[in-house]
Amino acid sequence: MRGDTPLRMRGFAGHLADGRPAGLALCAAFLMLLMLLTPIASSADRYVWAGDRQSAAPLVEVDPGHTPVRYGALGAFGDREVELNDTLAGRLCEAIIRRGLRCAVTRQPWEEITLTGRTRKAGLDGASLFISVHHDSVPEMFCERKAGWRGCTTDHASGWSVFVSKKNVHYRKSLEAAAIAGRRLMESGLAFNPTHTGPEERRPFLDRRNGVYGYDNLIVLKTASMPAFLLETAVITNPSDMRKLTGSDYYQRIIDAAADGAVEFLMNERPAVRARNRR
Numbered sequence: 599m600r601g602d603t604p605l606r607m608r609g610f611a612g613h614l615a616d617g618r619p620a621g622l623a624l625c626a627a628f629l630m631l632l633m634l635l636t637p638i639a640s641s642a643d644r645y646v647w648a649g650d651r652q653s654a655a656p657l658v659e660v661d662p663g664h665t666p667v668r669y670g671a672l673g674a675f676g677d678r679e680v681e682l683n684d685t686l687a688g689r690l691c692e693a694i695i696r697r698g699l700r701c702a703v704t705r706q707p708w709e710e711i712t713l714t715g716r717t718r719k720a721g722l723d724g725a726s727l728f729i730s731v732h733h734d735s736v737p738e739m740f741c742e743r744k745a746g747w748r749g750c751t752t753d754h755a756s757g758w759s760v761f762v763s764k765k766n767v768h769y770r771k772s773l774e775a776a777a778i779a780g781r782r783l784m785e786s787g788l789a790f791n792p793t794h795t796g797p798e799e800r801r802p803f804l805d806r807r808n809g810v811y812g813y814d815n816l817i818v819l820k821t822a823s824m825p826a827f828l829l830e831t832a833v834i835t836n837p838s839d840m841r842k843l844t845g846s847d848y849y850q851r852i853i854d855a856a857a858d859g860a861v862e863f864l865m866n867e868r869p870a871v872r873a874r875n876r877r
Contacts, residue, residue: 656864657700659725661818662687663732663828665710671735673834674751679733681707686731686831686849693857699864713817721823726864727775728826729856730818733843734759734791734833750835757791757839758783758852760810761801761828763819768826771867772819773804776827779859780808786851791833825863829856 662683664670670679684707691701702723704716711719720728735750742751760776760783762769783790790809794801801811810827813819819826831852832839842848 653700655698655700656726656867657702657724658691658694658727658729658860658864659702659704659720659723659824660687660691660694661704661716661720661728661730662707663730665705666708667710671733671834672750673733674837674840677834677840679735679834682733682834682843683731686733686853689849690729690731690853690856693853694860697857697861699861714821716818717822717826725824726867727860728818728822728824729779729860730826730828731856732828732830734830735835736793736833751837752833752835753838754836755791755793755833756836757789758809758832759791759794759830760808761813761816761819761830762804762810763814763816763826764812765814765820766822766826768824771825772827773810775825775859775863776810777805777808778863779827779829779856780805780810782855782859782862783852784808786855788848788851788855791830 662680664680664683666680669681670683672678673682687703691703694701702720702725704719705711716730717728734755736752736755760780762772762776766772780790784807793799794811795803801813804810804812813828816828819828829852832843832848834840834843
């Protein structure tokens with residue numbers, strides 16, 4: 599094939615005004631046209647249930663918070679939140695797929711995307727549930743800066759938490775999905791973070807028993823066109839939490855609880871989901 603390419607190139611006659619062969623210009627134009635006409639695959643294709651886009655199974659959109667440029671919190675040992683979010687989102691999506699649902703992510707690790715772009719993509723994908731995954735930190739006033747430690751360190755807060763916006767068009771269903779996830783996390787033996795109600799943040803409890811807070815103006819929650827919640831998995835500015843993430847089964851328990859919670863919620867919703875998918 600390598601030897602055939604010049605012969606085909608010579609099949610185009612003439613030169614452009616600047617002296618470039620017209621054939622090369624035409625080939626370049628043709629390639630550009632192909633790129634424009636070729637359907638662009640979803641950035642989450644590697645996490646969509648392979649070969650079964652027409653399946654009636656509900657789709658969960660998992661949103662890895664932040665981007666490479668706006669990378670979020672810096673952990674006690676220097677870990678960037680965005681990279682932890684990317685890892686968690688991929689593993690959560692795979693766990694969701696193993697449980698018989700479909701899953702997509704809002705962005706790949708190298709991609710920049712706006713907050714409203716995330717929820718817009720979830721709507722275009724036909725998602726029935728939106729889960730944004732993050733790793734928590736603390737207000738600056740609680741940070742300690744230790745020599746030889748790259749990030750903020752604190753023992754002020756520890757554990758996971760879940761957030762919901764009352765401005766979401768499906769607020770009641772969002773609260774239900776978040777409460778199921780929180781209950782699953784509680785049942786897995788993982789402690790939640792009770793500090794968000796303090797004067798520095800003032801996030802009210804919507805369901806204290808299941809660790810669910812209100813965060814009305816969080817853009818990805820209030821602009822989602824489907825039930826949505828945000829999961830903070832651990833406080834990465836707390837060295838103890840960071841050690842749990844890297845040296846125990848903590849991550850797997852978070853993933854299993856979130857995936858099982860999504861299945862429980864969506865199976866309860868399945869008749870409505872099927873009806874929407876048929877439209």
